[in-house]
Amino acid sequence: MTDQNPSTRPYDVVLFGATGFTGGLTAEYLAARLPDGAAWALAGRNRSKLEAVAARLAEERPDAAAPALLTADAADPDSLRVVAESARVVITTVGPYLAHGEPLVAACADAGTDYADLTGEPEFVDRMYVRHHDTAVASGARIVHACGFDSIPHDLGALFTVQQLPKDVPVEVRGVVRSNAMFSGGTFHSALGQMSRMGQMRQAVAERKAVEPRLEGRRARAAAGGVKRDSDLGVWQLPLPTIDPVVVKRSAAARDDYGPDFTYSHYAGLRRVTTLAGTVVGFPLLFGAIQVPPLRRFLGSRLPQGEGPSEERRATSFFTVDFIGSGGGQKVHTRVSGGDPGYTETSKMLAESALSLAFDDNPDVAGQLTTATAMGENLMTRLIAAGLRFEVVG
Numbered sequence: 151m152t153d154q155n156p157s158t159r160p161y162d163v164v165l166f167g168a169t170g171f172t173g174g175l176t177a178e179y180l181a182a183r184l185p186d187g188a189a190w191a192l193a194g195r196n197r198s199k200l201e202a203v204a205a206r207l208a209e210e211r212p213d214a215a216a217p218a219l220l221t222a223d224a225a226d227p228d229s230l231r232v233v234a235e236s237a238r239v240v241i242t243t244v245g246p247y248l249a250h251g252e253p254l255v256a257a258c259a260d261a262g263t264d265y266a267d268l269t270g271e272p273e274f275v276d277r278m279y280v281r282h283h284d285t286a287v288a289s290g291a292r293i294v295h296a297c298g299f300d301s302i303p304h305d306l307g308a309l310f311t312v313q314q315l316p317k318d319v320p321v322e323v324r325g326v327v328r329s330n331a332m333f334s335g336g337t338f339h340s341a342l343g344q345m346s347r348m349g350q351m352r353q354a355v356a357e358r359k360a361v362e363p364r365l366e367g368r369r370a371r372a373a374a375g376g377v378k379r380d381s382d383l384g385v386w387q388l389p390l391p392t393i394d395p396v397v398v399k400r401s402a403a404a405r406d407d408y409g410p411d412f413t414y415s416h417y418a419g420l421r422r423v424t425t426l427a428g429t430v431v432g433f434p435l436l437f438g439a440i441q442v443p444p445l446r447r448f449l450g451s452r453l454p455q456g457e458g459p460s461e462e463r464r465a466t467s468f469f470t471v472d473f474i475g476s477g478g479g480q481k482v483h484t485r486v487s488g489g490d491p492g493y494t495e496t497s498k499m500l501a502e503s504a505l506s507l508a509f510d511d512n513p514d515v516a517g518q519l520t521t522a523t524a525m526g527e528n529l530m531t532r533l534i535a536a537g538l539r540f541e542v543v544g
Contacts, residue, residue: 167243175497262289270300298496316478385419401522
């Protein structure tokens with residue numbers, strides 16, 4: 151492990167993957183929002199592409215601090231070590247993370263460098279816990295996965311909901327997500343990879359369970375609900391097999407303020423029963439196709455990584471996550487909402503996660519963490535100031 155003090159490093163934030171679509175949006179956001187005097191860098195394997203990003207930023211925001219450029223490759227651990235040891239916080243948009251992410255996690259854990267990514271891949275998160283959590287605890291690094299639409303609205307939204315209910319009582323929360331946006335290419339390819347590796351995912355869960363300390367004296371659960379009509383929201387609930395409920399459960403396990411017995415369930419909300427029926431019938435067919443490599447490659451070619459929708463298309467996109475929470479004889483309806491989730495809001499969430507890790511007075515914790523445990527209310531405050539809405543509906 152490095153002996154270098156993170157507070158003396160040359161860069162407050164390093165963005166790895168700025169030449170991709172989401173990475174470019176993240177770079178634009180950082181250029182606009184970095185505090186005065188902050189130093190930052192863009193890292194990637196193609197120097198000329200990095201120079202093009204920097205030139206675009208200079209043209210769009212001539213008054214912003216110019217980023218340094220660092221050449222590094224996700225397959226070259228030595229170059230990643232140099233990046234990690236030069237930064238207080240490293241954020242990365244380079245996925246699928248199961249294929250490309252571990253060397254950077256390892257470098258940051260070794261160097262005591264805070265790390266944030268956009269992964270929604272449960273297997274990757276579990277394997278990184280098993281292999282690098284203890285190293286990060288020892289070095290003081292905060293390794294924070296799922297800092298985009300997976301899983302910030304759900305994780306911080308559940309926290310916000312719990313805060314509206316009585317303390318020290320059993321609490322149940324369900325989250326229901328709706329959106330008109332398209333998946334990002336990175337999210338789609340990550341999902342294809344994970345759905346083709348169900349056996350490996352189960353093995354990773356078992357390996358993590360064998361080493362992760364058990365929660366004592368309290369309970370935190372992610373419940374798998376069924377398809378049903380939601381009488382509170384007027385939509386059909388369809389259980390979502392994403393990483394989000396697991397992230398919420400881990401936050402609840404780590405924070406006493408979720409109460410002695412916390413349960414979270416997670417759904418897509420569908421207005422029309424015909425859409426529900428089509429999804430219920432179509433998903434098994436899609437899952438079966440993903441198990442056949444040529445069909446999986448064909449599906450992946452329909453939405454390439456590194457590309458995204460036009461600014462006009464993103465401007466018309468939205469998401470909402472409604473939460474129904476109950477505890478201590480009280481019931482509350484809250485909502486987290488924003489614009490285009492796959493790109494615009496995701497890049498905002500990742501950038502604000504980095505700024506929170508770098509500049510906020512966060513809890514004194516280390517290791518693999520969730521956004522609610524690493525940054526919590528500080529990140530929520532940042533996102534509200536940046537335009538996301540956290541509100542009590544009823």
